[in-house]
Amino acid sequence: MKAKAFDSNLFKRILKYTKPYKARFYGVIAFAILLSVFAALRPYLLKQTVDSYIQPKDQEGLLWYAVLMGIVLLFEVFSQFYFVYWANWLGQDIIKDIRTKLFNHMLTFRMKYFDNAPVGQLVTRSVSDIEQIARIFSQGLFMIISDLLKMIVVLGFMFYMNWRLTWIVILAMPILVYATRVFQQKMQLAFEEVRNQVANMNTFVQERVTGMKIVQLFNREDIEFEKFKEINQKHNKAWIKTILYNSIFFPIADIISSLSLGAVVIYGGFHILDGDKFTTFGDLFSYTMFIGMLFNPLRQIADKFNEMQMGMIAANRVFDILDSESDVQNNGTKIAGHFSGEIRFENVRFSYVKDQEVLKGINLNVKPGETVAIVGATGAGKSTIINLLNRFYEIDSGSIYIDNQNINDFQLESLRKQIAIVLQDVFLFADTIHNNITLNNPAISREEVIEAAKKIGVHKFIKTLPNGYDYDVKERGVMLSSGQRQLIAFLRAYVSNPSILILDEATSSIDTYSEELIQKATERITKGRTSIVIAHRLATIINADKIIVMDKGMIVEQGSHQELVAKTDGYYKNLYESQFAVEKSE
Incomplete structure (x- = not known):
C-alpha cells in the first residue's frame, strides 16, 4: 500500500496529546523564534564589524562589537539549550501518556485479540514504535519549525544587506527544494518497509526464544537459523535502501550549496574590484555564513521530515491498536459480591x-x-x-x-x-x-x-x-x-x-x-x-x-x-x- 506523503489527520491526532503540556509546547516555539533571530544576527554583526571597524581600523569599536557578538552568542546558546531540552522533555511526556493509554487499552482486550496478534508485534508497538513517536517532537516537528524560522529570518537579513547577492542564492534553492521533496517521498516509503521488517524480526525472535526448548528438542536449529538469516537479510535490505537515498541526496545538497557560495564570491568579488559600493567585504564574509545557515536547514529539513515520517508511521501502527474495538464490553453496573456459587x-x-x-x-x-x-x-x-x-x-x-x-x-x-x-x-x-x-x-x-x-x-x-x-x-x-x-x-x-x-x-x-x-x-x-x-x-x-x-x-x-x-x-x-x-x- 502506498503511504501518504503527509497525513494531516494523523498529525492533528498526535498534536492532541500536547494539550496537557501547552505551556511547554508554546515555550519550545518561543525559543525556536529566539534561536533563529540570534543565529541570523551573528553574521549581520560580522558584516558590521568588517565594514565599520576592521577596514577603518577602529579598535575601540571592534572591541565593542566583539563583546556584543559574544553576548548574542550566549543568548543563542541559552535558547538552544532550552529549545532542545524542552522539545525532548515534551516528547517523552507525550509517549509516556500514549504508552500508558495503549497498555491500559490492551488490558481490556478479549482473549480472541491475543489469539490472532503476534506477541512480538505487540511488543514492537508498545516499545520501539512508541519511542519513535517521541522523535516527532525531539527531532522532527520543532526542528523543522526552527529551521524554517531560521531560513525566513536569514533571508530577511540577506535581502536587507544585499538583495543582488541574495537573488543568486535564491535561484539555486528550487533545485535543492525539488531534490529534498523527492528524497522525502523515497525515504517515507523506505522507512515504512523498515518498520515492517523490524516488527517481523521482533516477532520471529520472540517466538523462537520462548520456544527454544522445542527448537532444540526437534533439532530445528539449522532450519530456524536459515529462516532468521532470510528475515535478517530483508531487514538489512530495507535499511540499505535508506542508506542509498541518504548517500545520493546529501552530496547533491552539498554541491548545490558549494556552487551557490562560489557564485556569490565570484559575483561579489568582481563588483568589489570594480568599485561597486553596493557590495562590501563584510557582505562576502557574512554571506559565507548565511549560505550555510540557509542551505543546511533546508538539507536538514529533509532529514527531520524523515524523522517525522517514521514517527507518524509508528503512531499510525500504535493508533491501529488503540482504535481496535476488541475490548470486552464492560457495561455492567452491579458489583459482584461474594457468590453463593450457583x-x-x-x-x-x-x-x-x-x-x-x-x-x-x-x-x-x-x-x-x-x-x-x-x-x-x-x-x-x-x-x-x-x-x-x-x-x-x-x-x-x-x-x-x-x-x-x-x-x-x-x-x-x-x-x-x-x-x-x-x-x-x-x-x-x-x-x-x-x-x-x-x-x-x-x-x-x-x-x-x-x-x-x-x-x-x-x-x-x-x-x-x-x-x-x-x-x-x-x-x-x-x-x-x-x-x-x-x-x-x-x-x-x-x-x-x-x-x-x-x-x-x-x-x-x-x-x-x-x-x-x-x-x-x-x-x-x-x-x-x-x-x-x-x-x-x-x-x-x-x-x-x-x-x-x-x-x-x-x-x-x-x-x-x-x-x-x-x-x-x-x-x-x-x-x-x-x-x-x-x-x-x-
Missing part, C-alpha cells in the same frame, strides 16, 4: 471462528458449593466453558447466570475477582514467590500468605527454597518444576478467597510427590465453595458431586461417577475403563 448456562452457543461452533447449545446447572467435573476428548469444549464464565470471550447466543444474575450485568473486575483459575500451564512472572502469589495486591499481607500456605500444605516446600517466599523464580518460573509451579498457582487462587474455583487440568504432567500435595491442596481450597474441575485423568474426579461429559461441543452425559459407570456402553464408562486399563498396564 451457575447456570442456558442454550449457550459460541465460536472462536465465525460459523464454526465450539459450543452447540450448552445447558448446565451447578449448585452452590458443588464440585463439578468436566471431561471429554481434546477439543470437546471443556476449557471454552470456563473462558466464557470469566468473559474472556463473548458468547454468540444464550445466557450465563451466576446466582440468578446474568454475568453481563456485573462489572467485569468485580466478576473476575470472585472467580479463581488454576491452569495446567502455570504462568509465573520474573519476581519473588510472594509477589507471584499476591500479584502485588497490597490487601494481601505476608502473614495471610504464610497462613494460607500452611493450611494447604505448601509452606514447607516454599521454606526449602533459598530466601523462601522471597525466592526469585525468574522468567515464567523456570527455576521451579512444573509441580512446584502448580502449588504456587493453588496458593495464588486460595489467597484470593474466590467464590468460584476452576481447576483446568491442574493435576496433569506432575510428579507423584507434587500430586499428593496438590490433592491435599485441592481438598482444602474446594471445601465450601463451588468448584469446576477439568481433568483428563478420571481417577482425580471420582469424588466429584457431578461429572459432565462433553463431546464435539455438546453435553452427552452427566451424573455422579457411580451413575455414569453403571451405564451400559456409556461414553464416560468406556472412557474410564480404557484409561484404567492403560494405567494398570503401565
Whole structure:
C-alpha cells in the first residue's frame, strides 16, 4: 500500500496529546523564534564589524562589537539549550501518556485479540514504535519549525544587506527544494518497509526464544537459523535502501550549496574590484555564513521530515491498536459480591471462528458449593466453558447466570475477582514467590500468605527454597518444576478467597510427590465453595458431586461417577475403563 506523503489527520491526532503540556509546547516555539533571530544576527554583526571597524581600523569599536557578538552568542546558546531540552522533555511526556493509554487499552482486550496478534508485534508497538513517536517532537516537528524560522529570518537579513547577492542564492534553492521533496517521498516509503521488517524480526525472535526448548528438542536449529538469516537479510535490505537515498541526496545538497557560495564570491568579488559600493567585504564574509545557515536547514529539513515520517508511521501502527474495538464490553453496573456459587448456562452457543461452533447449545446447572467435573476428548469444549464464565470471550447466543444474575450485568473486575483459575500451564512472572502469589495486591499481607500456605500444605516446600517466599523464580518460573509451579498457582487462587474455583487440568504432567500435595491442596481450597474441575485423568474426579461429559461441543452425559459407570456402553464408562486399563498396564 502506498503511504501518504503527509497525513494531516494523523498529525492533528498526535498534536492532541500536547494539550496537557501547552505551556511547554508554546515555550519550545518561543525559543525556536529566539534561536533563529540570534543565529541570523551573528553574521549581520560580522558584516558590521568588517565594514565599520576592521577596514577603518577602529579598535575601540571592534572591541565593542566583539563583546556584543559574544553576548548574542550566549543568548543563542541559552535558547538552544532550552529549545532542545524542552522539545525532548515534551516528547517523552507525550509517549509516556500514549504508552500508558495503549497498555491500559490492551488490558481490556478479549482473549480472541491475543489469539490472532503476534506477541512480538505487540511488543514492537508498545516499545520501539512508541519511542519513535517521541522523535516527532525531539527531532522532527520543532526542528523543522526552527529551521524554517531560521531560513525566513536569514533571508530577511540577506535581502536587507544585499538583495543582488541574495537573488543568486535564491535561484539555486528550487533545485535543492525539488531534490529534498523527492528524497522525502523515497525515504517515507523506505522507512515504512523498515518498520515492517523490524516488527517481523521482533516477532520471529520472540517466538523462537520462548520456544527454544522445542527448537532444540526437534533439532530445528539449522532450519530456524536459515529462516532468521532470510528475515535478517530483508531487514538489512530495507535499511540499505535508506542508506542509498541518504548517500545520493546529501552530496547533491552539498554541491548545490558549494556552487551557490562560489557564485556569490565570484559575483561579489568582481563588483568589489570594480568599485561597486553596493557590495562590501563584510557582505562576502557574512554571506559565507548565511549560505550555510540557509542551505543546511533546508538539507536538514529533509532529514527531520524523515524523522517525522517514521514517527507518524509508528503512531499510525500504535493508533491501529488503540482504535481496535476488541475490548470486552464492560457495561455492567452491579458489583459482584461474594457468590453463593450457583451457575447456570442456558442454550449457550459460541465460536472462536465465525460459523464454526465450539459450543452447540450448552445447558448446565451447578449448585452452590458443588464440585463439578468436566471431561471429554481434546477439543470437546471443556476449557471454552470456563473462558466464557470469566468473559474472556463473548458468547454468540444464550445466557450465563451466576446466582440468578446474568454475568453481563456485573462489572467485569468485580466478576473476575470472585472467580479463581488454576491452569495446567502455570504462568509465573520474573519476581519473588510472594509477589507471584499476591500479584502485588497490597490487601494481601505476608502473614495471610504464610497462613494460607500452611493450611494447604505448601509452606514447607516454599521454606526449602533459598530466601523462601522471597525466592526469585525468574522468567515464567523456570527455576521451579512444573509441580512446584502448580502449588504456587493453588496458593495464588486460595489467597484470593474466590467464590468460584476452576481447576483446568491442574493435576496433569506432575510428579507423584507434587500430586499428593496438590490433592491435599485441592481438598482444602474446594471445601465450601463451588468448584469446576477439568481433568483428563478420571481417577482425580471420582469424588466429584457431578461429572459432565462433553463431546464435539455438546453435553452427552452427566451424573455422579457411580451413575455414569453403571451405564451400559456409556461414553464416560468406556472412557474410564480404557484409561484404567492403560494405567494398570503401565
